[in-house]
Amino acid sequence: MASIDLDKMLEKIKSTQWALSDIDWDAPGAELITEEQWPKLKEFMADLMWIEHVGARAFAALSKKAPTDTLREIYSYFHAEEQRHANAEMALMRRWGMLDGDEIPEPNVNLRIVIEWLDRFADEMPVYVLGTVVPMLEIALDGALCTFLLETVEDPVCHQAFEKINDDESRHLGVGFTVMEMQGRSASYIKMVQMMARVMDPRLILGIASYMPLLNKMRDNVIAMGLPEEKLYKAMQKFERIGGRTEEGRRNPWFQLIKQHGRWVTNRSNKAYHVPVDALVKITGLVPRKALPAVPSWVKELTYEPVATR
Amino acid sequence: MSESSNAKKASAGKKAPARRKSAAKKAATARKAAARKAPAKRAPAVTPVSVLIVGAGFAGLGMAIRLKQAGIDDFVILERGNAVGGTWRDNQYPGAACDIPSNLYSYSFAPNPNWSRSFSGSQEILDYIHHLVAEFDLEKHIRFEKNVADLSFDEKTGVWTATTDKKERFAGRAAIMAQGPLSNCSFPNITGIDDFAGKKIHSARWDHDYDFTGKNVAVIGTGASGIQIIPELVNVAKHVKVFQRTPGWVLPRPDFSTPEWNKLLFKKLPASQQAMRNLLYWTHESMALAVIWNSPLTRIAERVAKLHLRRQVKDRWLRRQLTPDFTIGCKRVLVSNDYYPALQKDNAKLITWPIARISEKGVRTVEGIEHQVDCIVFATGFDVSNSGTPFPVKGRGGRVLGEQWKGGAQAYKSINVAGFPNLFMTFGPNSGPGHNSALVYMESQLEYALKGIRKIIGENLKVLDVKEEVQQRYNKSIQKRLAKTNWNSGCKSWYLTEDGFNATMYPGFATQYAAQMADFREDDYETA
Numbered sequence: 041m042a043s044i045d046l047d048k049m050l051e052k053i054k055s056t057q058w059a060l061s062d063i064d065w066d067a068p069g070a071e072l073i074t075e076e077q078w079p080k081l082k083e084f085m086a087d088l089m090w091i092e093h094v095g096a097r098a099f100a101a102l103s104k105k106a107p108t109d110t111l112r113e114i115y116s117y118f119h120a121e122e123q124r125h126a127n128a129e130m131a132l133m134r135r136w137g138m139l140d141g142d143e144i145p146e147p148n149v150n151l152r153i154v155i156e157w158l159d160r161f162a163d164e165m166p167v168y169v170l171g172t173v174v175p176m177l178e179i180a181l182d183g184a185l186c187t188f189l190l191e192t193v194e195d196p197v198c199h200q201a202f203e204k205i206n207d208d209e210s211r212h213l214g215v216g217f218t219v220m221e222m223q224g225r226s227a228s229y230i231k232m233v234q235m236m237a238r239v240m241d242p243r244l245i246l247g248i249a250s251y252m253p254l255l256n257k258m259r260d261n262v263i264a265m266g267l268p269e270e271k272l273y274k275a276m277q278k279f280e281r282i283g284g285r286t287e288e289g290r291r292n293p294w295f296q297l298i299k300q301h302g303r304w305v306t307n308r309s310n311k312a313y314h315v316p317v318d319a320l321v322k323i324t325g326l327v328p329r330k331a332l333p334a335v336p337s338w339v340k341e342l343t344y345e346p347v348a349t350r
Numbered sequence: 351m352s353e354s355s356n357a358k359k360a361s362a363g364k365k366a367p368a369r370r371k372s373a374a375k376k377a378a379t380a381r382k383a384a385a386r387k388a389p390a391k392r393a394p395a396v397t398p399v400s401v402l403i404v405g406a407g408f409a410g411l412g413m414a415i416r417l418k419q420a421g422i423d424d425f426v427i428l429e430r431g432n433a434v435g436g437t438w439r440d441n442q443y444p445g446a447a448c449d450i451p452s453n454l455y456s457y458s459f460a461p462n463p464n465w466s467r468s469f470s471g472s473q474e475i476l477d478y479i480h481h482l483v484a485e486f487d488l489e490k491h492i493r494f495e496k497n498v499a500d501l502s503f504d505e506k507t508g509v510w511t512a513t514t515d516k517k518e519r520f521a522g523r524a525a526i527m528a529q530g531p532l533s534n535c536s537f538p539n540i541t542g543i544d545d546f547a548g549k550k551i552h553s554a555r556w557d558h559d560y561d562f563t564g565k566n567v568a569v570i571g572t573g574a575s576g577i578q579i580i581p582e583l584v585n586v587a588k589h590v591k592v593f594q595r596t597p598g599w600v601l602p603r604p605d606f607s608t609p610e611w612n613k614l615l616f617k618k619l620p621a622s623q624q625a626m627r628n629l630l631y632w633t634h635e636s637m638a639l640a641v642i643w644n645s646p647l648t649r650i651a652e653r654v655a656k657l658h659l660r661r662q663v664k665d666r667w668l669r670r671q672l673t674p675d676f677t678i679g680c681k682r683v684l685v686s687n688d689y690y691p692a693l694q695k696d697n698a699k700l701i702t703w704p705i706a707r708i709s710e711k712g713v714r715t716v717e718g719i720e721h722q723v724d725c726i727v728f729a730t731g732f733d734v735s736n737s738g739t740p741f742p743v744k745g746r747g748g749r750v751l752g753e754q755w756k757g758g759a760q761a762y763k764s765i766n767v768a769g770f771p772n773l774f775m776t777f778g779p780n781s782g783p784g785h786n787s788a789l790v791y792m793e794s795q796l797e798y799a800l801k802g803i804r805k806i807i808g809e810n811l812k813v814l815d816v817k818e819e820v821q822q823r824y825n826k827s828i829q830k831r832l833a834k835t836n837w838n839s840g841c842k843s844w845y846l847t848e849d850g851f852n853a854t855m856y857p858g859f860a861t862q863y864a865a866q867m868a869d870f871r872e873d874d875y876e877t878a
């Protein structure tokens with residue numbers, strides 16, 4: 041598969057936008073959520089919504105860093121689109137009576153740590169790091185989790201919303217992989233060494249340390265919802281399959297790194313990885329919320345209201 | 351283009367009867383001429399004046415004053431509006447003001463000791479313009495509501511003829527194109543803009559009858575006009591949402607009112623005002639080093655702007671949204687003390703999501719939300735053509751200027767174009783200042799044009815045409831110098847054409863520009 045034409049992609053993105061008001065959030069079907077499903081779904085949706093939001097912040101960083109005008113503009117759209125996904129998911133939660141009043145659901149601690157990391161360091165990360173991590177997150181968390189959801193939830197409004205969300209996601213992935221290939225094409229040996237040297241950057245280590253437990257935590261969520269974890273792994277293998285489909289993609293050292301990480305995650309018998317990471321999940325689960333710094337103000341932009349009058 | 355109702359008000363009392371009389375006389379002459387050549391198919395010839403000026407803004411009026419001071423009195427100014435003032439007649443939005451100190455943003459040949467503040471408001475500048483018209487008795491030369499639609503040169507007679515959209519014709523031996531670089535505006539091409547059922551206002555065509563009290567307002571655009579309007583609107587409207595695409599660099603504005611003793615000093619001792627002007631001039635000249643080229647001063651200017659932002663905005667995310675990602679100077683540098691604080695008021699909000707479309711009730715942004723408002727203010731700037739002309743201009747042998755400029759506009763010293771004799775442009779290609787008063791540049795253009803006009807009249811020339819090769823040599827060097835400037839450093843702005851050709855800015859100090867314009871070389875021109 042050849043890389044996509046980014047200028048055409050930008051035009052397409054601009055001309056095919058949707059809004060929350062395109063969906064009737066009060067249409068019948070909410071009653072199809074079973075009582076048994078409800079509590080787990082609530083936690084799952086809260087996490088999903090936050091993952092969208094975290095993805096949004098990563099795209100915000102990319103929109104400042106990307107090497108061309110076109111890419112910068114594409115990423116600024118993706119930033120807003122991920123926010124739209126989070127908003128739409130919040131609207132679904134509200135429809136299902138999962139919001140306490142008007143409150144934004146609390147992010148879990150792993151997410152709080154990722155949010156904190158993004159807020160502090162995302163803008164300083166080199167574009168090739170984010171450009172590779174983001175597609176991975178998109179496939180593993182965003183894309184895969186959405187698919188699961190549709191298999192368990194029958195509410196037609198949910199399906200309507202996710203049809204739109206998935207359309208956006210497929211474009212995010214198309215661009216993500218194209219960029220990985222672009223990077224692989226231009227990465228000279230020196231740049232590769234530079235990239236590797238970055239791994240030693242303590243800020244990046246922090247990022248990885250917060251990203252790893254997040255994946256394991258989501259795996260736990262998925263299982264709690266009664267879904268086979270293999271589905272998550274299959275989605276992550278998709279990253280390896282698509283990202284590695286071309287020579288250029290494979291040559292991107294970051295792809296190699298993330299791919300390797302994906303393999304560890306999906307291999308439960310790899311104790312060397314899972315024992316410490318699961319422990320991290322547990323430990324972070326114990327971190328008292330008060331110990332975390334106040335949420336950055338970009339978090340407060342979320343809303344489930346299709347219309348804002350002020 | 352319809353002018354703002356305010357412009358109409360401003361001009362109401364000013365339409366001098368002299369204007370009618372002279373227009374009537376002109377029409378009579380035209381009728382007589384028509385009668386003589388009755389059966390001829392071609393439109394009858396019009397008796398040419400010495401100089402035909404298009405536009406009664408600062409440039410056109412300045413030219414008129416210099417002509418008068420030089421003893422040339424038979425000239426006509428064609429103005430499509432019904433009042434003088436151009437930019438300052440049209441831009442009467444709340445908060446409108448110049449961002450170059452008034453003592454520098456005025457003509458040195460007609461100083462005003464009474465400026466009330468260091469950066470005067472739009473109304474005060476307009477008053478100054480009206481004062482110029484009165485003092486130099488220009489009204490009788492102005493023909494209002496003459497919208498020039500065509501400007502053509504006849505080589506045999508050596509005469510330029512301007513034809514208006516109503517097919518009236520005016521002729522002159524020399525012609526001045528002073529129609530303004532920023533005089534045309536329109537609503538931007540945003541999907542759904544016509545669906546909006548609320549009120550739409552363009553910053554340069556303000557509707558003074560619309561009451562913002564208690565209204566929800568959207569402002570689209572955060573350039574020079576936007577940042578002046580926003581603080582004013584936040585003061586009166588119920589809620590203001592500001593839609594920003596790209597943040598600009600904002601420097602603090604050292605604005606203060608002029609103490610009475612100072613006005614008195616300027617009046618009694620004009621030399622002191624000249625000294626002030628000189629000081630301001632050189633301060634702005636030194637800004638060129640920061641704004642035009644990427645130098646250590648550029649970093650310092652960026653540091654000052656960042657400190658200004660840091661001091662006024664405490665929230666990290668908002669600061670990030672407001673931090674530009676291009677070199678300072680690449681686009682117009684903004685100056686304001688009250689823009690950042692206004693954005694942080696309870697009834698204001700900055701929105702940086704891209705706009706998806708405009709709907710019946712408001713603005714839909716890509717994060718999926720419809721922001722419903724009563725009124726949308728478009729501070730989206732002007733229709734600038736840096737690769738065409740606002741109306742057809744036809745020179746020797748029927749050549750069309752817009753066609754020659756397709757790949758980007760070009761001129762000799764920004765003022766003449768080969769093949770278009772006896773034609774002088776104010777604000778022509780590569781005459782834009784990035785750091786200093788436009789009027790400083792304008793003055794040197796007016797002096798240059800005056801020299802050319804004197805030559806045409808004095809030697810009774812039909813043709814004074816810059817040589818093609820002279821123009822080419824000039825442009826080669828200009829483009830070479832431009833390549834090293836911040837404007838051409840890779841950011842998009844209205845200074846550049848779609849292909850990144852810079853036909854707008856002058857790559858140097860105002861002093862350099864003035865020196866080049868002070869030097870009128872006869873052998874650069876072909877005469878006949």
Ligand SMILES: Cc1cc2nc3c(=O)[nH]c(=O)nc-3n(C[C@H](O)[C@H](O)[C@H](O)COP(=O)(O)OP(=O)(O)OC[C@H]3O[C@@H](n4cnc5c(N)ncnc54)[C@H](O)[C@@H]3O)c2cc1C
Pocket residue numbers: 404405406407408409410428429430431434435436437438441446447448449450455496497498499528529530531532533574575740741776777786787788789
């Ligand atoms: C909001 C704003 C703020 C500015 N602030 C500054 C500043 O602080 N410092 C600075 O140096 N510059 C500033 N400028 C730039 C400003 O445009 C120039 O300084 C100057 O006013 C331009 O004068 P002008 O006579 O060339 O053009 P204009 O003032 O635009 O006058 C042109 C006149 O020509 C008329 N006209 C146009 N087309 C036709 C036609 N076809 N037929 C007949 N008449 C026609 C118009 O109606 C208008 O009256 C500012 C511009 C704007 C818009």
Ligand SMILES: [Fe+2]
Pocket residue numbers: 092095121122125182205209
């Ligand atoms: Fe998403």
Ligand SMILES: [Fe+2]
Pocket residue numbers: 095122178182208209212
């Ligand atoms: Fe996505």
